[in-house]
Amino acid sequence: MMMDNLLELTKLITPATLVPLFPLMGFLIIALFGKQLNHVSGWLASAMILVSFSLTCYLFLNLPDNKDLNFELWQWMKWGNVTLSFGFLIDHLSLIMMLVITGIGFLIHLYSIGYMHHDEGFSRFFSYLNLFIFFMLLLVMGNSYLIMFIGWEGVGLASYLLIGFWFKNDAYNDAAKKAFIMNRIGDLGFLLAMFFMLFYFGGLDYLTINEAASGIELGSMLITAITLLLFVGAMGKSAQIPLYTWLPDAMAGPTPVSALIHAATMVTAGIYMIARSNILFAMAPHTMDVVMWVGVATSIFAAVIGMKQNDIKKVLAYSTVSQLGLMFAALGMGAFESGMFHVVTHAFFKALLFLGAGSVIHAMSGEQDIRNMGGLAKSIRITWGTFLIGTLAISGIFPFSGFFSKDEILANAYNGHTLVWILLSISSMITAFYMFRLFFLTFSKGFRGTEEQKSHLHESPWTMTVPLLVLSIFAVLAGFWGLPAVLSDNHMFANYLAPIFAESKHILTLHAHLDHPTEWMLMGIATLAALISIGLAYHFYIKSNLLPESDDETKGITKWVANKFYVDEIYDKVFVRPIMLLSDLFYVLVDKLIIDLLVMATAWIVGFTGRTMRLVQTGNTGLYLFLMVIGMMVFMFIQLVY
Amino acid sequence: MSSQLIFFILAALSILSALFVVFSKNPIYSVIWLIVCFFSIAGHYIILNAQFLAIVHIIVYAGAIMVLMLFTVMLLNLNKATEPHKPLLYKFAAMISGGLMLLVLLASMRSTELGSYNAPAYTESGYVQNVGMVLFTEFLLPFEMTSVLFIAAMIGAVVLAKKEVH
Amino acid sequence: MESNILQANPQNWYLVLSTILFSIGVMGVLMRRNALIILMCIELMLNSVNLLLVSFSAYAGNSEGQVFVFFIMVVAAAEVAVGLALLVSIYRNLATTDIDVLSKLKW
Numbered sequence: 001m002m003m004d005n006l007l008e009l010t011k012l013i014t015p016a017t018l019v020p021l022f023p024l025m026g027f028l029i030i031a032l033f034g035k036q037l038n039h040v041s042g043w044l045a046s047a048m049i050l051v052s053f054s055l056t057c058y059l060f061l062n063l064p065d066n067k068d069l070n071f072e073l074w075q076w077m078k079w080g081n082v083t084l085s086f087g088f089l090i091d092h093l094s095l096i097m098m099l100v101i102t103g104i105g106f107l108i109h110l111y112s113i114g115y116m117h118h119d120e121g122f123s124r125f126f127s128y129l130n131l132f133i134f135f136m137l138l139l140v141m142g143n144s145y146l147i148m149f150i151g152w153e154g155v156g157l158a159s160y161l162l163i164g165f166w167f168k169n170d171a172y173n174d175a176a177k178k179a180f181i182m183n184r185i186g187d188l189g190f191l192l193a194m195f196f197m198l199f200y201f202g203g204l205d206y207l208t209i210n211e212a213a214s215g216i217e218l219g220s221m222l223i224t225a226i227t228l229l230l231f232v233g234a235m236g237k238s239a240q241i242p243l244y245t246w247l248p249d250a251m252a253g254p255t256p257v258s259a260l261i262h263a264a265t266m267v268t269a270g271i272y273m274i275a276r277s278n279i280l281f282a283m284a285p286h287t288m289d290v291v292m293w294v295g296v297a298t299s300i301f302a303a304v305i306g307m308k309q310n311d312i313k314k315v316l317a318y319s320t321v322s323q324l325g326l327m328f329a330a331l332g333m334g335a336f337e338s339g340m341f342h343v344v345t346h347a348f349f350k351a352l353l354f355l356g357a358g359s360v361i362h363a364m365s366g367e368q369d370i371r372n373m374g375g376l377a378k379s380i381r382i383t384w385g386t387f388l389i390g391t392l393a394i395s396g397i398f399p400f401s402g403f404f405s406k407d408e409i410l411a412n413a414y415n416g417h418t419l420v421w422i423l424l425s426i427s428s429m430i431t432a433f434y435m436f437r438l439f440f441l442t443f444s445k446g447f448r449g450t451e452e453q454k455s456h457l458h459e460s461p462w463t464m465t466v467p468l469l470v471l472s473i474f475a476v477l478a479g480f481w482g483l484p485a486v487l488s489d490n491h492m493f494a495n496y497l498a499p500i501f502a503e504s505k506h507i508l509t510l511h512a513h514l515d516h517p518t519e520w521m522l523m524g525i526a527t528l529a530a531l532i533s534i535g536l537a538y539h540f541y542i543k544s545n546l547l548p549e550s551d552d553e554t555k556g557i558t559k560w561v562a563n564k565f566y567v568d569e570i571y572d573k574v575f576v577r578p579i580m581l582l583s584d585l586f587y588v589l590v591d592k593l594i595i596d597l598l599v600m601a602t603a604w605i606v607g608f609t610g611r612t613m614r615l616v617q618t619g620n621t622g623l624y625l626f627l628m629v630i631g632m633m634v635f636m637f638i639q640l641v642y
Numbered sequence: 643m644s645s646q647l648i649f650f651i652l653a654a655l656s657i658l659s660a661l662f663v664v665f666s667k668n669p670i671y672s673v674i675w676l677i678v679c680f681f682s683i684a685g686h687y688i689i690l691n692a693q694f695l696a697i698v699h700i701i702v703y704a705g706a707i708m709v710l711m712l713f714t715v716m717l718l719n720l721n722k723a724t725e726p727h728k729p730l731l732y733k734f735a736a737m738i739s740g741g742l743m744l745l746v747l748l749a750s751m752r753s754t755e756l757g758s759y760n761a762p763a764y765t766e767s768g769y770v771q772n773v774g775m776v777l778f779t780e781f782l783l784p785f786e787m788t789s790v791l792f793i794a795a796m797i798g799a800v801v802l803a804k805k806e807v808h
Numbered sequence: 809m810e811s812n813i814l815q816a817n818p819q820n821w822y823l824v825l826s827t828i829l830f831s832i833g834v835m836g837v838l839m840r841r842n843a844l845i846i847l848m849c850i851e852l853m854l855n856s857v858n859l860l861l862v863s864f865s866a867y868a869g870n871s872e873g874q875v876f877v878f879f880i881m882v883v884a885a886a887e888v889a890v891g892l893a894l895l896v897s898i899y900r901n902l903a904t905t906d907i908d909v910l911s912k913l914k915w
Contacts, residue, residue, distance in 0.1 A: 617913070617914045618911070618914055619910075619911035619912060619913050619914030620908065620911050620914075621907040621908070621910055621911070622732075622838075622841070622907060622908060625837055625838055626735070626736075626739065626838060629739055629743060629834055629837075629838060630739070632743075633739075633742060633743060633746050636746050636747070636750055637746060639750065640746070640749055640750050640753060645816045645817060646816055646817055649817050649821060653821070653825050656825070656829060657825070657828055657829065657832070660829055660832040660833070660852055661832060663832075663836065663845075663848060663849070663852060664832060664835060664836035664839060664840065664845075664849065669842060669844055669845060672845055672848060673848065676848050676851065676852065679852065679855075680855065683855055683858070683859055686822075686825075686859055686862075686863075687859075687862055690862055690863060690866040691866060692862050692865070692866060692874055694874070695862060695874050695877055695878065698878065698881060699858075699881070702881050702884075702885055703851070703855070703881075703884075706885065707851065707884070707885060707888045710888060710889070710892060711844070711847075711848065711888070711892070714844065714892050714895060714896065715844065717896070718844075718895075718896065718899050718905065720842070720844060720905065732839075733839055735838075736835055736838035736839035737835060737839070739834070739835070739838055740831050740832065740834050740835025740838065740839075741831070741835075743830075743831045743834050743835075744827060744828065744831035747827045747830065747831065748824070748827055751823055751824075751827065765866045765867075765869050766869075767865050767866060767868075767869050767870055767871045767873075767874065768862070768865070768866060768871070768874055772871045773871050773874050773875060773878070775871070776871045776872055776874075776875050777875050777878065780872070780875075781875050781879075784879065788879065788882045791882065791883070791886055792882070792885075792886055794886075795885075795886035795887075795889050795890050796889065798889075798890045798893065799889045799890050799892070799893035800893075801893075802890065802893035802894055802896070802897050803892075803893040803896045803897060805900070
């Protein structure tokens, strides 16, 4: 029996199952022996991710064409004719996500060894990071919504732990709680969607759902409800309006966390989820419109806020929200592969930008306000160079990766949704503007910090610069994976993902492809717009030597923008305060008055009865005997009479 | 008629001795009268042809239990009429209760339908062989269980009666 | 041994006799204050029941009743052993066997 079980277990060990197993092992080992391992734990954690990455590469290279690896590990629950099992689905979509997660994850682990070197929670940090990678892999590898949900919740937990990593600071703890609660609202949507699917489709794995979904009417109430609920989940995780406010606050965590979780991987989980459910979404045109417009609105809104932020990480956070909005807009237009393409390129250049920002903060001894920086180009050359590449990539300058993915989305928008195209182009312009504003203020002109900071300026150790260099290479080259039709007739990325989206493409009747002159024109417009923005930024911050004014000097509309349109305050007034009031009310009315009264009354009745009834106990044995005999007689008499 | 005579003599003896047990002032006398009562009950067993039980009854009750009682009386120096009397009212109430009990029991007995079996001329149910057959076949497990009961009682008695060492 | 004894004495006689013995036992338990006497009265009550069981067994020609009597004796022996031990222990602590003194178990 025992041997059988062991044999059963060994069958489960395949390259695919080992991928998430190594980070889990890393987490367990570091969590248990972190104190003893001390600084070894960083290397151990990185090694675990490297192994996972190699296994993923092996899978990537050895996966047969158009053949998915879908296997059940064990049956989890069964009732009626519903069976929920624990299984993995390795197809092209999950492989891309796995490559991004383990690849960028490894680089960020390596970077963290240098960045977190002086932190007392060094090994704790790496155990959380490994835990995050484990759950993220579970999220993308699962073959059912259930497994995805486990990963979904797990990354939420890891994110919470890492945002509140420096838990001695109350503000950071509040940020962690905010992220967790905001995500909870989204999770509720996801959960409800799962219940709907379980109830109406009788299962949660993708195959069952997709089969069942293709059997129902296009745009029916049910499918719209399910997809909308799923999108609510995505809104929470991927920080879309109205659930985006947690992401900028999440920058309280260490910078590598911001790079890994809150830029490259976790926040793209919502996009992955929609891409995974592409058939469901294709069946619900109304939801697609909602997704698109929420994406567009978020993209512009966050970009506008990003213009007036002075914290280096906050700027990047808002740019992340904005880029995520761009991806959702792509998904909403039915351009799933373009959205995924931007996920990948964004993962590279945004991780690069965050790590660069981390390097800057490291050099500035913890300073994050760009008003106190400036002129850093000379002191930290590698960071400067790589940051420039990242900035160019996000601004969409040829031939950096951001250009291709963004251009693809814009082309899709132009092809059918002209208004969306205009809005997204404006959003891209703003992005280019504030990114270069950030870049100029940080690296150009003279140093504006204190003398002490100036004396400490230094380039980061190799563990930090190597990831920067590797990421910058990818930030440049990743775009060539998906060259537009104009430059090459083989869009490798789209072709790779084509089998996943084939059916939904069939459902969605998309417009014909753009002709080449139009594509040239769009690329020209996009580049021109980006260049104008850069020029403006150059004019303001280099030529005119403008400096962002200090907080109390900000006036009028700019004050609104700098304060993020007071969204947090509005949420506080509209949701938090009433709930607080309501809970106070319930505390007084229900808890104090009703429940306490009931409990106290029960206790008093019991006590009173006890106090009264104990007087019966006289302790006189003779009396007891008498009573016993009389009782016996009474019983017998009753028996006689009846 | 002789068997009825024997029954009435034995019955009178047992009732009288039982009354003496209750009303003797000196506990020693009570013990002695109880032994007499047990002997008369053993006599009843014999005329009911239950020889085995009669012997066991004498050995266990008269031989063991009552000797134990006597020892206790001696050890505790209870062999004087030291017992303070209860109030007369109390005694009266006790007697009334006892009498009522008797009445109720007899009344319930009268109202109960007895088994309408014919009294056999001769019974062998009390023979050692027959009792032994039932005891060691049907009731073997309870019989063995009594040993556990005895061990428990033995340990309990030792623990309770032991002088506490402080 | 006379063979017609069972036919000569109706079983009711035994019922009445054991009832009387039982009531005397109950009366003794209620009337006396000495715990030892009370214990003896309980023995008396047990014996009256034994007598009843033996008579039923004899009149029904079934040995099982006598086996029950046997077990009752066993239990009585154990009970007396423990009861007397309790008595000795009480006497050692309070220097009396008067049950009216044992009135500590109250509010």
